[in-house]
Amino acid sequence: MSNRRFATALASGLADLGLEHAVVSPGSRNTPLLAGFAAETRITKWPFIDERVAGFFATGLAKTTGRPVVLVSTSGTAAAEYHPAVIEASHSDVPLIVLTADRPEELRGVGAPQTIDQISLYGTAVRMFADALVPELETSVASALDIAFDAWAHATAVPSGPVHINLPFREPLLDEPRAHFTPALTPIGDDAPVPDLSIVASRLAGRRSLIVAGRSNDPEFAAACARLARRLSAPILADPLSGLRFGGHSLELVLSSGDQLAAAGALDLLRPEIVLRFGPVPTSKPVWTWLQTNPDVEQILIDVQSRDATGSASTVLEIPETAAASALGEVTAGTPSPEEWGSSWMHLDKEVSDRIAEYLTTADFPNEPEIARIVANSVPDGSILTIGSSMPVRDVDAFGGKAIKDMRVFGNRGANGIDGVVSAALGIAATGVHSTVLVGDVSMLHDIGSLAAAALLSLPLTIAVVNNNGGGIFHFLPQADPGVLPDDTFEEYLAMPHGTDFVQVARSFGIEAHNIVDRYHLSAMIGSDTRAPRLLQIRTERQANLEIHNAIAAEVRRLVR
Numbered sequence: 001m002s003n004r005r006f007a008t009a010l011a012s013g014l015a016d017l018g019l020e021h022a023v024v025s026p027g028s029r030n031t032p033l034l035a036g037f038a039a040e041t042r043i044t045k046w047p048f049i050d051e052r053v054a055g056f057f058a059t060g061l062a063k064t065t066g067r068p069v070v071l072v073s074t075s076g077t078a079a080a081e082y083h084p085a086v087i088e089a090s091h092s093d094v095p096l097i098v099l100t101a102d103r104p105e106e107l108r109g110v111g112a113p114q115t116i117d118q119i120s121l122y123g124t125a126v127r128m129f130a131d132a133l134v135p136e137l138e139t140s141v142a143s144a145l146d147i148a149f150d151a152w153a154h155a156t157a158v159p160s161g162p163v164h165i166n167l168p169f170r171e172p173l174l175d176e177p178r179a180h181f182t183p184a185l186t187p188i189g190d191d192a193p194v195p196d197l198s199i200v201a202s203r204l205a206g207r208r209s210l211i212v213a214g215r216s217n218d219p220e221f222a223a224a225c226a227r228l229a230r231r232l233s234a235p236i237l238a239d240p241l242s243g244l245r246f247g248g249h250s251l252e253l254v255l256s257s258g259d260q261l262a263a264a265g266a267l268d269l270l271r272p273e274i275v276l277r278f279g280p281v282p283t284s285k286p287v288w289t290w291l292q293t294n295p296d297v298e299q300i301l302i303d304v305q306s307r308d309a310t311g312s313a314s315t316v317l318e319i320p321e322t323a324a325a326s327a328l329g330e331v332t333a334g335t336p337s338p339e340e341w342g343s344s345w346m347h348l349d350k351e352v353s354d355r356i357a358e359y360l361t362t363a364d365f366p367n368e369p370e371i372a373r374i375v376a377n378s379v380p381d382g383s384i385l386t387i388g389s390s391m392p393v394r395d396v397d398a399f400g401g402k403a404i405k406d407m408r409v410f411g412n413r414g415a416n417g418i419d420g421v422v423s424a425a426l427g428i429a430a431t432g433v434h435s436t437v438l439v440g441d442v443s444m445l446h447d448i449g450s451l452a453a454a455a456l457l458s459l460p461l462t463i464a465v466v467n468n469n470g471g472g473i474f475h476f477l478p479q480a481d482p483g484v485l486p487d488d489t490f491e492e493y494l495a496m497p498h499g500t501d502f503v504q505v506a507r508s509f510g511i512e513a514h515n516i517v518d519r520y521h522l523s524a525m526i527g528s529d530t531r532a533p534r535l536l537q538i539r540t541e542r543q544a545n546l547e548i549h550n551a552i553a554a555e556v557r558r559l560v561r
Contacts, residue, residue: 063092232276240283455510
């Protein structure tokens with residue numbers, strides 16, 4: 001298991017050199033590092049949810065002891081949160097060793113989730129930067145020891161200061177990684193002529209076509225895509241941030257439960273002959289995993305940045321999605337998909353959606369799928385809903401359904417970071433539009449300063465915080481399985497319970513705050529207007545959340561199969 005061996009050797013090598021302290025933050029991609037440092041008993045581990053706080057904590061610790069301190073983060077904006085502390089350490093000659101987990105090379109620059117450019121992320125503020133190779137079984141121990149020595153030497157040189165080691169890991173993170181994929185086709189760039197969309201239309205005509213719509217900020221995209229779907233008689237698997245699930249356009253072919261259907265095997269039961277993809281990969285992992293593992297199904301990707309994170313598109317058209325959908329709607333002619341194709345999908349979708357609604361209506365409350373369903377359906381016309389990354393956006397995708405109402409949905413899903421969600425929602429509220437944000441507790445902790453800003457600005461924003469006392473999403477990953485990680489490592493370094501009561505925190509800032517224990521109270525509060533910020537805390541349990549998700553998935557599988 002090269003990832004685990006590498007991380008264990010790296011922690012051991014640093015301990016041999018004299019490392020006494022490691023400041024760690026939770027994440028999925030950095031799980032090998034968390035496991036490696038957790039197993040090294042000579043190193044004291046300091047867990048922090050917020051990487052910005054962690055960075056300055058490490059700076060203070062290293063400044064006082066005069067010895068290097070290690071920082072461990074996951075990929076994406078989490079790594080960027082260290083930047084202010086790295087700058088301070090550089091100017092103060094404080095030795096830090098910053099270890100940032102990253103995606104491997106084949107997932108960079110193609111729109112893969114939670115992936116940013118981490119190469120030389122801290123610029124000239126570090127004494128040394130290295131982008132390590134993906135660990136290989138035969139060389140992982142030796143390369144880890146080399147990295148440990150180089151990092152220590154540069155951090156403790158005169159003048160001492162921070163170093164940055166970027167560490168890519170392939171999945172599975174705690175097992176032997178699989179061979180990586182190669183992109184299927186070089187995208188068509190600006191130097192190539194725009195392809196004739198009538199040719200694309202001819203390839204769609206008469207075939208079992210499926211549309212997969214990813215995130216879009218263009219309010220015109222949904223209507224254009226819905227018109228195209230009607231011309232093609234093609235069902236739409238729509239991301240909640242695509243604009244297609246809510247609005248005044250036709251919802252006739254928009255699936256309510258695409259994520260659940262994909263997870264239950266519907267894409268194999270009702271197998272498309274061609275998939276027309278718009279924008280970046282959708283939130284739904286079952287959807288994009290199916291796309292990735294079925295490159296034999298023709299896939300045409302239309303994306304202004306040609307982000308094919310799955311590497312499975314046979315044709316990539318680098319043109320604006322809305323313009324392409326409109327143009328295709330005009331030139332699409334001839335035979336649409338077979339008559340029973342769209343109706344079969346929509347009939348199954350209605351069965352699944354009705355069963356989910358029935359199940360959640362009778363389930364004990366609070367539970368996280370029902371919270372997402374209530375929030376998405378209670379936000380009034382003319383509103384904007386901001387959804388936090390991690391579980392909230394996945395739950396709105398899986399359980400939020402669809403509705404004809406004037407509502408836009410946003411989220412920080414460009415880099416998929418959990419930081420700054422409430423602050424972004426405050427910015428949306430500053431436009432004067434009725435605004436609601438659904439956010440998890442860890443994300444709220446990351447953006448706790450936004451409550452001070454909300455109180456100061458007195459903007460009308462309803463903040464719904466799902467508080468399950470830690471990183472609930474990690475319970476859905478293999479890292480949570482018994483025996484995968486050493487005893488207590490999962491709870492201490494990944495789930496990381498915090499014990500924060502956000503009602504008390506909000507009230508300390510002078511913000512109206514309520515504990516919500518009743519579904520009708522939640523619906524009423526989300527649907528009512530407010531002239532000032534208010535916070536709604538809904539407490540749930542992480543293990544119970546996993547169980548209800550699994551129970552609903554089992555119900556859907558019975559319907560699909």
